Amino acid sequence: xxxxxxxxxxxxxxxxxxxxxxxxxxxxxxxxxxxxxxxxxxxxxxxxxxxxxxxxxxxxxxxxxxxxxxxxxxxxxxxxxxxxxxxxxxxxxxxxxxxxxxxxxxxxxxxxxxxxxxxxxxxxxxxxxxxxxxxxxxxxxxxxxxxxxxxxxxxxxxxxxxxxxxxxxxxxxxxxxxxxxxxxxxxxxxxxxxxxxxxxxxxxxxxxxxxxxxxxxxxxxxxxxxxxxxxxxxxxxxxxxxxxxxxxxxxxxxxxxxxxxxxxxxxxxxxxxx
Amino acid sequence: xxxxxxxxxxxxxxxxxxxxxxxxxxxxxxxxxxxxxxxxxxxxxxxxxxxxxxxxxxxxxxxxxxxxxxxxxxxxxxxxxxxxxxxxxxxxxxxxxxxxxxxxxxxxxxxxxxxxxxxxxxxxxxxxxxxxxxxxxxxxxxxxxxxxxxxxxxxxxxxxxxxxxxxxxxxxxxxxxxxxxxxxxxxxxxxxxxxxxxxxxxxxxxxxxxxxxxxxxxxxxxxxxxxxxxxxxxxxxxxxxxxxxxxxxxxxxxxxxxxxxxxxxxxxxxxxxxxxxxxxxxxxxxxxxxxxxxxxxxxxxxxxxxxxxxxxxxxxxxxxxxxxxxxxxxxxxxxxxxxxxxxxxxxxxxx
Numbered sequence: 001x002x003x004x005x006x007x008x009x010x011x012x013x014x015x016x017x018x019x020x021x022x023x024x025x026x027x028x029x030x031x032x033x034x035x036x037x038x039x040x041x042x043x044x045x046x047x048x049x050x051x052x053x054x055x056x057x058x059x060x061x062x063x064x065x066x067x068x069x070x071x072x073x074x075x076x077x078x079x080x081x082x083x084x085x086x087x088x089x090x091x092x093x094x095x096x097x098x099x100x101x102x103x104x105x106x107x108x109x110x111x112x113x114x115x116x117x118x119x120x121x122x123x124x125x126x127x128x129x130x131x132x133x134x135x136x137x138x139x140x141x142x143x144x145x146x147x148x149x150x151x152x153x154x155x156x157x158x159x160x161x162x163x164x165x166x167x168x169x170x171x172x173x174x175x176x177x178x179x180x181x182x183x184x185x186x187x188x189x190x191x192x193x194x195x196x197x198x199x200x201x202x203x204x205x206x207x208x209x210x211x212x213x214x215x216x217x218x219x220x221x222x223x224x225x226x227x228x229x230x231x232x233x234x235x236x237x238x239x240x241x242x243x244x245x246x247x248x249x250x251x252x253x254x255x256x257x258x259x260x261x262x263x264x265x266x267x268x269x270x271x272x273x274x
Numbered sequence: 275x276x277x278x279x280x281x282x283x284x285x286x287x288x289x290x291x292x293x294x295x296x297x298x299x300x301x302x303x304x305x306x307x308x309x310x311x312x313x314x315x316x317x318x319x320x321x322x323x324x325x326x327x328x329x330x331x332x333x334x335x336x337x338x339x340x341x342x343x344x345x346x347x348x349x350x351x352x353x354x355x356x357x358x359x360x361x362x363x364x365x366x367x368x369x370x371x372x373x374x375x376x377x378x379x380x381x382x383x384x385x386x387x388x389x390x391x392x393x394x395x396x397x398x399x400x401x402x403x404x405x406x407x408x409x410x411x412x413x414x415x416x417x418x419x420x421x422x423x424x425x426x427x428x429x430x431x432x433x434x435x436x437x438x439x440x441x442x443x444x445x446x447x448x449x450x451x452x453x454x455x456x457x458x459x460x461x462x463x464x465x466x467x468x469x470x471x472x473x474x475x476x477x478x479x480x481x482x483x484x485x486x487x488x489x490x491x492x493x494x495x496x497x498x499x500x501x502x503x504x505x506x507x508x509x510x511x512x513x514x515x516x517x518x519x520x521x522x523x524x525x526x527x528x529x530x531x532x533x534x535x536x537x538x539x540x541x542x543x544x545x546x547x548x549x550x551x552x553x554x555x556x557x558x559x560x561x562x563x564x565x566x567x568x569x570x571x572x573x574x575x576x577x578x579x580x581x582x583x584x585x586x587x588x589x590x591x592x593x594x595x596x597x598x599x600x601x602x603x604x605x606x607x608x609x610x611x612x613x614x615x616x617x618x619x620x621x622x623x624x625x
Binding site: 003004006007008009010011012013014015018019022023025026027175179181185186187188189190191192193194195 | 354358359362365366369370371374377378380381382383384385386550555556557559560561562563564565566567568569597601604
């Protein structure tokens, strides 16, 4: 199992679906472990009742149906399906509304969904999902990319309600960017990163407020370490994400970027034929 | 609320796997029926196609698994054949990022849990990987390094190092050079071609030394090795390979460029065709990979060996530098496009 995850860490992320199905066929007995530990790009389904789209994941699935956070109905229809308690559902509705606004601010649109369910030890789990398509054909407001998707999954386990409640956040971000340009060739950057964060927060502030703070802080953390890494990177005004920055740093150290500046055309009588 | 424990996906996977495997095995048997009356050496020619079919079903499988959500119950049990396992193993090895094939091999070995299948897959995948990644190996006996490329490939596991006129014998799976022997006259170009080749190599070594820390380059003659003097065409290939591997820091990166230089005697022109490839991998707390490719063309006058070499080297320098600059531009565009807190950051920049 460890070796299988090791392989998944090294295979090209844009082939992660092929890699996963290969591992499933080699290790049929570990299939449930593999399926739960490997993140694949998020899928979206349309909710006809509300006219909105929602994100599919393991947390709103039962059998082959997925529950929409907007209408609280399963698609396709499913008898005898589990639903969150009415109290939790109320929180879920509120969370969905707030998270939509959050995504509009931070992600400039995109599809978002929040799911909640009770867990076994008197607490509950909330899952915040965002899918953003920034490609030319996508709904993003900046259409620079041939292909550019960004999926974020924030899962927060909330402990039993006491004066201070324990929140455990696991964030996964999946990214795929492709640029195809005749003059500069093809570039593709894809991958996923996963980070964890634990916090004890007073429940008096409200769960949504606490969870929102954590997600914001998680994203801010990534931005912070990014600024740090930026000092090491080539002199750029806008920093890349730390991880993507690192991959760029690798390219830059292969060839120091100072090489870029003294770009000089050959001056020894070379005939240029464009 | 308790979620249903059965994961229908895994059942679906089994079903589709089984269906695809059935198809695959029936196709395989078809091939074998066709191939069996043929002599052994001919039946080999079926292999690439069969390989392709296997890969096709392989990707079909992943497609079905990801897209289809129909609930189908199926029985477990159909084991993969050794041949299928080998194909999967080869896929993993060939998709290893630059410099990480040994790590992939180690993990793969324990996943496969079958040394025979692993050894067979490794013996087929490693040579392909080593050549396509143009790995650099140290030759025993102070001859320096040799690049493992398809341009320098002689028979067996022998690779020519044109710089030292030595032939390196390579152990692909261990990725070491075991022996060195001097190249024979037939393996080397004529003095006329060698003069051009050697002059270009000297120029490129200067350039690579300045531009790429830990880069190496080689210039091969791939066509017209026996041209004795002016009046005939010949073709050189210059390869540059640079890798930076620091697995302890969870990152690796590689640069590969291949320049075909056609020396056309009749029109006195040198035609250049370049293929550049950059890859980088960051794998701490995740897996992020960059992959960039570019092709370009240029040409210059056919001159004396030294002047030609200077002209070609400056063209290569120009194109590679320009490509690197465009890579930086793309990074900038991406950066604006990357969402996630960029909104707030842009606000602070504007303020």
